[in-house]
Amino acid sequence: MTIDPNKPSLKVGIVGAGAMGRGIAQVSVTGGMNAIIFDAADGAAAAATDYIASMVNRAAEKGRMSAEDASAAISRLSVAKTLDDFADCDLVVEAIVENIDIKQKVFQQIEAVVREDTIIASNTSSIRISSIASAVQRRHRIAGLHFFNPVPLMKLVEVINGTDTSAETTKALEIIGKRMGRVPVVVKDAPGFLVNLGGRAYTTEGLRIVSEGIAEPHEVDAIMRDACGFRMGPFELMDLTGIDVNFPVSQIIYNGYFQDKRLSTYPLHESMMEAGRLGRKTKAGFYDYDADGNIIRPELSKPEAVAPIKSAYLAEPNSDLEALLRDIGVTILSTDDGTSPILAAPVGEDCTALAIRLRLDAKRLVAIDMLTGTHTHTTVMAAPGADDAVVAGVMAAIRQNSASVTRVKDSPGFVAQRIRAMVANLGCEMAQIQVATPEDIDKGMKLGLNYPHGPLELADFMGAKNTLQILESLQEITGEERYRPSQWLRRRALLDLPIHTAD
Numbered sequence: 347m348t349i350d351p352n353k354p355s356l357k358v359g360i361v362g363a364g365a366m367g368r369g370i371a372q373v374s375v376t377g378g379m380n381a382i383i384f385d386a387a388d389g390a391a392a393a394a395t396d397y398i399a400s401m402v403n404r405a406a407e408k409g410r411m412s413a414e415d416a417s418a419a420i421s422r423l424s425v426a427k428t429l430d431d432f433a434d435c436d437l438v439v440e441a442i443v444e445n446i447d448i449k450q451k452v453f454q455q456i457e458a459v460v461r462e463d464t465i466i467a468s469n470t471s472s473i474r475i476s477s478i479a480s481a482v483q484r485r486h487r488i489a490g491l492h493f494f495n496p497v498p499l500m501k502l503v504e505v506i507n508g509t510d511t512s513a514e515t516t517k518a519l520e521i522i523g524k525r526m527g528r529v530p531v532v533v534k535d536a537p538g539f540l541v542n543l544g545g546r547a548y549t550t551e552g553l554r555i556v557s558e559g560i561a562e563p564h565e566v567d568a569i570m571r572d573a574c575g576f577r578m579g580p581f582e583l584m585d586l587t588g589i590d591v592n593f594p595v596s597q598i599i600y601n602g603y604f605q606d607k608r609l610s611t612y613p614l615h616e617s618m619m620e621a622g623r624l625g626r627k628t629k630a631g632f633y634d635y636d637a638d639g640n641i642i643r644p645e646l647s648k649p650e651a652v653a654p655i656k657s658a659y660l661a662e663p664n665s666d667l668e669a670l671l672r673d674i675g676v677t678i679l680s681t682d683d684g685t686s687p688i689l690a691a692p693v694g695e696d697c698t699a700l701a702i703r704l705r706l707d708a709k710r711l712v713a714i715d716m717l718t719g720t721h722t723h724t725t726v727m728a729a730p731g732a733d734d735a736v737v738a739g740v741m742a743a744i745r746q747n748s749a750s751v752t753r754v755k756d757s758p759g760f761v762a763q764r765i766r767a768m769v770a771n772l773g774c775e776m777a778q779i780q781v782a783t784p785e786d787i788d789k790g791m792k793l794g795l796n797y798p799h800g801p802l803e804l805a806d807f808m809g810a811k812n813t814l815q816i817l818e819s820l821q822e823i824t825g826e827e828r829y830r831p832s833q834w835l836r837r838r839a840l841l842d843l844p845i846h847t848a849d
Contacts, residue, residue, distance in 0.1 A: 347463045348487060348514040349436040351521035355380065358522075359432040359460075361452060362441035363387075363394035366469055369497025370439055372398045373526040375419040376411070376498075382435065384426035391425040398423060401498070432459050437522060439491055441469040449473065450481035457482045465515055467491035471542060472598055475508035475535045485510035491519055492539060493528070494794055502793035503528040508535050529793055531786040537602025538595070540782050541794035544801060546599060546609050547768040549592065552580030553612040554828075555764060560757040563632045564644045569752060569761045572723035573715075575798035580765070581632040582641070584615075585625030593619045607828040608772065646752060652735065654743035659683070661690035661704055666716040674746045682707075687736050691716035693812050694767075694819030696758040697729035709733045712740045717812060718762040724748040725760045758823045759816045766804055767816040773801020774832035774845070784846045802845045810839035 349356070358374040360367045363385035371394065374381040383391040399420045406416035432438055438456050440449060449468060456466050465487050468478055479488035490506025503523045507516055516532060523530035533540045552566050561569075567579020584592050596611040603609055618624075618631065625631035626639055634642045657677040660667065667689060671678055679686060688711045692700050701708035708729040715725040724744050728737050741751045754761055773791065777784045788800020797804075805813045814836055820829035838845050 348512065348518055349463050349465060351518040351525070353436065354378070356437070356522070356525075357382065357435045359384065359426065359435035359438040359456075360441060361385075361429070361438065361456070362469075363390040364441065365495055366493060366497060367439075367441040368394040368398055369495065370441060370469065370493055370526075371395075371423060372401060372498050373528065375422040376402065376405075376415075377526040378422075379522075379525060380422045380424070382424045382426045382431060384429060384431065395423050395425055429455050429459050432456065433461075435460055435464055437465045437467065437519075439467045439469055444470060444472055446473050446477055449478050453478055453482050453488070457484065463487070465489065465518060467519065469493055472538070472595065474537075475506050475511070479508045479510060486512040487515050489515050489519055490533075490535070490539070491523070492533075494541070500794070501527070501529045502541070502790060503530050504533045504539050504541065504790065505530050506533045506535055506539055511535075529789065531782055531790045533782045533786070533790075534780055536779075536781055538599040540776070540787065540790045542595060543599055543609075543781065544769075544772060544776060544787065544791050545795050546596060546611075547772040548576075548765060548795075549580040549584050550596065550609070550611045550615075551765045551768040553614050555757065555761055556581075557612050557614045558757070559755060561752070561754040561761055562644070565646065565752050565754065566761055566765075568646060568750070569718075569723055569725055570765060572750060573718050573725065574762050574766065577796045577798075585631035585633055585641075587625070588627055589615070589619045589624045589631055607826065608768075608775070608830060610828065646750060649742065649745060649751070650738045652738045652742050654746065655687050655736075655739040657683075658687045658689045658740075661688050661700060661706055661711065664691040664716060667691040667714060670714070670716070670720055670744075670747065674743050676743055686710070687712055687740055689714060689740065693717055694759050694763060694816035696756045696823060697727060697732070698756055699758070699819075699823055701729055710736050712737050713760070714740075714744070715760040715762060717808065718760070718766075720744065720748050722749050724751045725754060725762065726751060727754050727756055727760060729756050758820050763808075763816050764820065766808060767813050767820070768829075769797075770801050770805035770808065770813050771817055771829075771832050771835055774805060774835040777802060778832050778834040784848075805835060806845045810835060810845050811842075814839040 357380040360371050360383045363383050371381040371383050385391040402416045402419050405411050406413050467489050475490040479485040489511045492504040494500035505519045520530045563581035567581050570576045570579045593615050600609045623630045629635040659679040659682040690713045697711050697713050713727050744751050776787050784802050788803050791797045791800050817829050817831040
């Protein structure tokens with residue numbers, strides 16, 4: 347037995363009047379439901395209702411809703427003096443401190459007050475729903491309802507199934523989430539749920555690349571923004587969320603999955619937190635910030651005043667690279683003349699491995715990331731000991747057809763190939779272990795983190811075979827378990843199946 351989620355007068359109780367609690371209350375009343383807020387701190391719930399009323403009225407002033415609808419929404423909002431006022435609620439959402447003992451106690455108090463069919467949900471971002479539910483009697487009606495901050499602007503809500511959550515409870519929360527104007531995705535109860543788990547790869551691989559000396563944080567960010575379409579680079583993102591937030595979450599998820607190396611962060615991450623460089627909040631993180639909180643962004647290296655190359659030999663045939671060279675007027679030599687640059691477009695391989703495999707002159711070898719593209723931002727690399735004049739000449743030629751060119755040190759998969767392959771691989775692994783459906787994984791990551799592609803869509807965009815090749819090359823060259831391909835990806839790449847194909 348559970349509530350009717352379509353009930354016109356459905357009443358939502360919210361425990362906690364902080365930013366998340368008042369956001370949940372706001373989307374409840376603007377979604378046509380009644381909302382009642384309780385907070386243990388004197389005056390906090392009343393202050394939250396005043397704040398919500400001001401936000402709703404502002405939305406009406408800006409034409410996002412009518413004055414009549416705004417007035418009606420505000421009239422559906424009330425304050426609870428005690429938890430006893432939740433007796434007639436159909437749904438109660440807990441949005442308090444991330445402490446398992448406190449949450450369990452509150453859930454027990456709520457259960458003692460509400461009806462037997464009332465759903466009780468937690469907005470937790472890190473604590474297992476099953477752990478919270480273990481303290482109550484009717485566990486079938488306990489679930490997670492994880493919103494994102496700021497709630498009125500972030501459309502995603504994760505509906506999290508605990509071990510004992512009933513299908514009826516899950517379905518009801520999906521419907522209520524839609525009534526609140528959110529997009530619900532159903533997620534398994536696992537460390538990090540969907541978005542916090544899926545977001546690990548983007549930042550941790552960026553940290554690995556910088557720690558290996560491949561590129562600087564601002565260079566990595568520029569590549570991922572300009573060449574790949576991410577709204578923010580990984581280091582800008584870590585500064586924004588706060589390193590004192592994202593480092594502990596990374597550790598919780600890493601340990602929650604029993605130290606799966608694909609989820610590991612890097613000592614640089616902890617060093618920044620220990621140094622107190624927490625990001626925007628301290629005006630110092632991977633970037634420095636001015637008095638107004640604006641990022642002080644280092645400039646990308648300026649191009650050298652050298653003549654562009656006129657001819658080059660291709661290490662291996664590559665139609666995209668051949669087209670680029672034709673566009674920039676570089677003659678492709680049929681044989682290596684022993685002096686001209688040797689150009690390549692490796693997928694997952696570094697220049698060192700490529701030079702050894704093909705017995706090339708590593709000093710003249712320059713690799714161009716054609717898989718990521720060259721029009722908005724091009725990445726090139728060379729092996730240790732390479733002729734800098736040769737590399738500079740290649741970069742000068744590419745600048746005739748590209749808005750920006752960045753040279754990175756020798757790296758299997760350059761920068762973008764590595765990061766995007768790791769994002770895609772983690773998404774595939776989430777599908778493999780059934781954190782959510784492939785479609786919901788993509789939907790959740792695009793809505794929750796503004797990714798240009800969902801993780802599985804990204805594997806499809808790069809090509810499943812290419813993605814697998816990048817990971818296998820990274821694993822072979824580095825010897826690290828971190829780059830172990832997901833079996834979901836491996837099977838679909840080898841069988842040439844669409845990446846979303848279900849088992």
